[in-house]
Structures are given as structure tokens and as C-alpha cells.
Amino acid sequence: MRAILVDDERLALMQLRHMLEKMIGGVEVVGMYTNPSEVLESARELQPDVVFLDIHMPEINGLQLGSSLQQALPRTEIVFVTGYDQYAVNAFELYALDYVMKPIQQDRLHQTVKRLQHMLEKQENMEAGPVFVDMPPRVCCFNRISFQRPGQSPEPVKWRTSKAQELFAYMLHHREQFLARDTLAELLWPDFDGPRAAQQLYTTIYHIRQTLKNMGLEAVTIAGSGMEIGYTLSMGKARLDCEEWEEGVKALQALTEQNVQEHERMLGLYKGDYLGQLDYLWAENERERLRRIWLQQAERLSDFYAGQNSTEEAIRLYQRMQQLFPYEESGYFSLMKLFESQGNWNAVKELYALLLSKVGNDLESPISESITDWYNERSRQKA
Known part of the structure; x- marks a missing residue:
């Protein structure tokens, strides 16, 4: 597979290249960059299978560069490599394939390469056309x-x-x-x-x-x-069904009226939390990561419906988001604004009270000022 490496430290680039090409194998490094401003244009030209990307760089945040790369090259996988673990959730929200901590361990990097190889094989099989015999268990x-x-x-x-x-x-x-x-x-x-x-x-x-x-x-x-x-x-x-589901979500094209049903179908394939009924603590990180992918997809679809004036469809999805993520403020706020646009102020008041109960009482935390300010301003207008 073809790889691009991005890190503001030259020594880190050389070490990573040595591990990928010599110690693990199966990877050809086609570009190494310490200047992140050069990466996007070069990536368009080189069309790599994967970009190994440091997050903490002085000129640009690696998460921003990763987002730009995904928009320009949706088939290219992103692997974040960093010494700062506080970026993990944001990295996976960008649908990064993996997130590797420094100092990089060979065994851990080998796992990443195996996942990359599996993803590439999956893409090749999909391009070869559907196979209806010998389906795997x-x-x-x-x-x-x-x-x-x-x-x-x-x-x-x-x-x-x-x-x-x-x-x-x-x-x-x-x-x-x-x-x-x-x-x-x-x-x-x-x-x-x-x-x-x-x-x-x-x-x-x-x-x-x-x-x-x-x-x-x-x-x-x-x-x-x-x-x-x-x-x-x-x-x-x-x-693995959850692995197939994530791959299917990542393969979705930008939302249009022509493919909205495929986006709905993928959203519906999420049948519940990862090992949700078993409640193993060691599975919580993966459980939350997959939930966040579902939430992002649901938000995209809801926003699309709202933009198309399909208010009822948007409300349906936001209500589902509220059920699955009862402590996520954004779902409540979006739903409140939709109800307000319909003139249903009683529903807005009920949602605001529910949000106060969930966040204020259960989490013992104040809700966002932006939501409070919006609600108070609309309440004065209604008075």
C-alpha cells in the first residue's frame, strides 16, 4: 500500500518510515512532509492509500488537515499518530481508521497495517462487483x-x-x-x-x-x-456486523435527494449499542466511538431534511437521537428550534424542561449558555 507521512519532526518521520517499510513491510512511503501546507496538494497528486498524520503541529492542527484530506480524497484512510491522547474522540469523529500513540510500538503499528490491508481488500472486492455465492458467516x-x-x-x-x-x-x-x-x-x-x-x-x-x-x-x-x-x-x-456497518457508513457519498434512502438504510442498520446488553466496562470506549459515528450520521441526515423543509422527517430523527443520547444537548436544541419554527411552543417548553432535568439534575451540571439565552429570548418574545 502507498503511504504519506506527516510530522513536524524529521526524525519521527524517518523512524516511522523505517518501521513501516523495513520492520513491518507491505507499505511503500511515497511522501514525507514536515510542512503540513504542502500535504493536501501532494496527496491529490500521489493518491495514497493512507496518510499517517501527526495532530500536534505548530502551523496547523492535524485534525483540520485530516478533515481537508477526507473531503479531497474520500478513499484515502487517515491514521493519526500523536503523543496527546486528549484528541482521541475528535480523531475518531473524523472517521479516522486508527489512532496510534507515541512512542509508537511495533506490535501496535502492525495491527494498524493489518487493518489497512483488510480495508483495501474490502474496497477491491466491492469494485469487483457483488458476489452472491459463498457469503461469509x-x-x-x-x-x-x-x-x-x-x-x-x-x-x-x-x-x-x-x-x-x-x-x-x-x-x-x-x-x-x-x-x-x-x-x-x-x-x-x-x-x-x-x-x-x-x-x-x-x-x-x-x-x-x-x-x-x-x-x-x-x-x-x-x-x-x-x-x-x-x-x-x-x-x-x-x-463482524459492526465493522461492516462502519465501513458502509464511511463509503456513503455526500447526501443528495437521490441517495438519501441509502443513508437512511445505513442509519437503520445500527441495531443497538456495541455489546450493549452485556455492559462490559472494557468495551465502553468502542461502544461510545460507534455511538458517536451513528450520532454524526443522524445529525447529517437530520440537517439535510431540515434544509429540504422536510421538517417532520428531521423531527423524527432528532427524537431518535434524543432517545439514544439523552444527555446530548445538541439534539434537544435542534429539536427545540424545529418545534419553534412550527409554532409549537408547548413542545419547546417541554423539551427545555426535560433538558434541565437530564443535565441539571442527573449530571448536576448547567446546560449551555447558548441554549439558555436562546430559550429566554424566545420566551420574552412569546410573553
């Missing part, structure tokens, strides 16, 4: 875990124990990664001594393998190391 993770065999509906999984379910979910969450035996044992059996925890882990791995076999999902495998000091879950040809 699917593991579904919206709300709860279920398995879907080709041509059939998703089936809930009957796990031998709750530990088997959580172990599979954790390994699926860290798919294609080596997980040390001690790490897994500490997560699931923290009160057991070493030998006893290891035996529980070994037995649970066996039960998971049997469950996969019984459900006809042999494509998903769990391989142990030679001395069984750890395990790796591999997806094989199986796919």
Missing part, C-alpha cells in the same frame, strides 16, 4: 452476541457459562491479537490462584471452541501458543 455484536450463517437470520448463542460469553466477547474485541494467558485469567478469575485460574481458562476456551463448532462458525478460530501461554482469536472469512 457473520458475528453480530449490536446489543448482544449472535451468530449468522449464510442465508439465515442471526441466532442467539447458548453459552456454557457467563465466563465463556465474556471471554469470547473480550477475545473478539481484541481479534487477531495475541492475548497472554495471565491477562485473560486476571480479567475473568482475579480471585483464583495461578494454576486454578489457568485451568479455568483452558476449560472455558474448550467450551467456546465447542460452541463455535456447534453453531457452524468454524471460520472463527482460537489458536493457542506452543506452551499455551496465550491465545489469538482469528475471524477467518467471518465478518
